[in-house]
Amino acid sequence: MQPAHLLQQVAFIKEIDKLKYIQRKTKLFNSERHENDAEHSWHLAMMTIVLAEHSNKPIDVLKVVKMVLIHDIVEIDAGDTFIYDTAKNHTNTEEELLAAKRIFGLLPAEQAADFIAVWKEFEDGITDEAKFARSMDRFEPLLQNTSNNGGTWKEFDVSYEKVYDKKKAIKEGSAGIWKYAENLINESVEKGILKK
Template identity: 45%
Template sequence: MTTSDAGLLADRTPLPSDLDSRLRDHLTFLIEVDKLKTVLRQSPLAAADRRENDAEHSWHLALMVMTLAEYADEPIDVGHTIKLVVVHDLVEIYAGDTPLYDAEAGVSQQEREEAAAGRLFGLLPEDAGRAMRALFDEFEASETPEARFAKAMDRLQPLLLNWMAKGGTWRTPGVTANDVRARKAVIGEASAPLWDAARRLIDEGERRGWSVSAPPGT
């Protein structure tokens, strides 16, 4: 789901005209990102019979960083990593969610998200917008230990939900267990023990028939 064609939420109930202009920009941004709660992902919730939204996903990632930081292969700044996971999906307010196994949607993902980042972070005061955009860019570049761990959490979280759903998006037509392994391998770039655990879940899911095994020789 995307809200790219909608106006600013703050315009529906304008803020008082005598507010400090910098504070107004901050509040306008914070009101706008409430739209994240309306962006549905493909992953099913473990606790209810519905799909999760992006805000729920971001919260879960932040908690995972706090909980699993000890398994990072390199020391990480937990607070900074939490910033990365909280910010990285905000662009989906305008760009929409791109399912992991949707190759066609993935072609335009970077272009859509780059445009969305400029639009969304442009609502903030210039210095604050630059700082927020830097977090988004750091996550995407995956060149720091924090960004690599943040990306690992982003791949591990839906894996856990799919495990609880006895397959979930692993059952997407045309997707094999090997495809799941390939798309989740980024976990191993940040944490050997978490990647070992993830592979065990994928392997067991395949054994139980929750994902399709690739034909022999492929």
């Protein structure tokens, strides 16, 4: 007979496999294939490890990695909301909280509480770790869209003002990465892949 904790953890591991089926609007670098949430989370984790030195403040890198790996798990139930969606607000919703409680609730109670707390910390965006995690979350799609000749910006007729407004949150976690990102946004306008 297996220990109850192990059975709960395996159930959670099986459940989160569904993240691989949640398609995002953005496409892989220089590709026509849409990214899925699992790929996105993995990429953010790698970005965190590689770019941590650019954080505005010293951060617990492992905690940020944990944040970016679990931040979109709620989308298994709630679905992915496109950041430039005009019908549905891209903020923490009651629907996402219910999803967090259900999915993380598959884990043993102490682990579930920890995962929910880390997920909420990311959503609140107040701690230095959350600010850097959110910077990574905003930076990756910017890199994708610039590699894809405008990508979702062109596809969904997103303006410079909207992009700038959503991406300026990068500055909260990393002024250096924001400077780089701001230059990419402005170059995108000059290249005609982002309308001003």
